[in-house]
Amino acid sequence: MCPSNSEIISVNIFRAGYENFNIFKDFSLTVRHGEFLGIYGSNGAGKTTLLKAIAGFPPPLFEGEVIVKGRVGYVFQNPDNQIIGATVEEDIRFGLENLPLDCETIEARLQETLLTFDLEKLRSKDTLTLSGGQKQRLAIAAIMCLDPDVLLFDEPFSMLDRRERRAIMSLVKSLRNKQITAVIASTNMKDLTFCDKVINLNGGESLDRVR
Numbered sequence: 001m002c003p004s005n006s007e008i009i010s011v012n013i014f015r016a017g018y019e020n021f022n023i024f025k026d027f028s029l030t031v032r033h034g035e036f037l038g039i040y041g042s043n044g045a046g047k048t049t050l051l052k053a054i055a056g057f058p059p060p061l062f063e064g065e066v067i068v069k070g071r072v073g074y075v076f077q078n079p080d081n082q083i084i085g086a087t088v089e090e091d092i093r094f095g096l097e098n099l100p101l102d103c104e105t106i107e108a109r110l111q112e113t114l115l116t117f118d119l120e121k122l123r124s125k126d127t128l129t130l131s132g133g134q135k136q137r138l139a140i141a142a143i144m145c146l147d148p149d150v151l152l153f154d155e156p157f158s159m160l161d162r163r164e165r166r167a168i169m170s171l172v173k174s175l176r177n178k179q180i181t182a183v184i185a186s187t188n189m190k191d192l193t194f195c196d197k198v199i200n201l202n203g204g205e206s207l208d209r210v211r
């Protein structure tokens, strides 16, 4: 749909904030189709505010423009805020059944998603009993099966132990093969080394990386 290398996200903020203070002033960024952009910043730096603005939910004080040429999927910081199904299968189904798809397509996509995200064995498991890493994997799978063009990740590794963190990081990296564009927020620069480019919200320069 979008020719590769063209801009898929364009953010131009004159000012944005809550009540009487600006979090962003004269801030802009662009993301190209297929690019992985890291948003680095300590707590309170504005990462969630920026991701929400990209998703179409700017803060109450907002002067500027956000253009996203495609469907957006948002992975919340805490997967508990995102998982609504009683079982893994139900959670994936929920999103699919809200799309205008016929039954056969829903079954095919469900099956493909369970296999791709290694959730087949957990299919009937109660979502309340999943580990943190399994919950994060389910949250990402349930969004990916809706076929978004852009994925926004708000601190996707922050609630995970080291082993789970490695697994979810390789999952996020593997999304590169799926023609997706991603914006990933983190308080840890090390989590963002696989990104093409990292923007530093702590007042520093943006760090361009070569893939």
Ligand SMILES: Nc1ncnc2c1ncn2[C@@H]1O[C@H](COP(=O)(O)OP(=O)(O)O)[C@@H](O)[C@H]1O
Pocket (backbone or CB within 6 Å): 018, 019, 023, 041, 042, 043, 044, 045, 046, 047, 048, 049, 050
């Ligand atoms: N709903 C809100 N009302 C008022 N201030 C808020 C609200 N949400 C966030 N903030 C403030 O905006 C700043 C940026 O917050 P946030 O975008 O959540 O940062 P981060 O995700 O980087 O931790 C912080 O100072 C935070 O306290």
Ligand SMILES: [Mg+2]
Pocket (backbone or CB within 6 Å): 047, 048, 049, 154
């Ligand atoms: Mg945040």
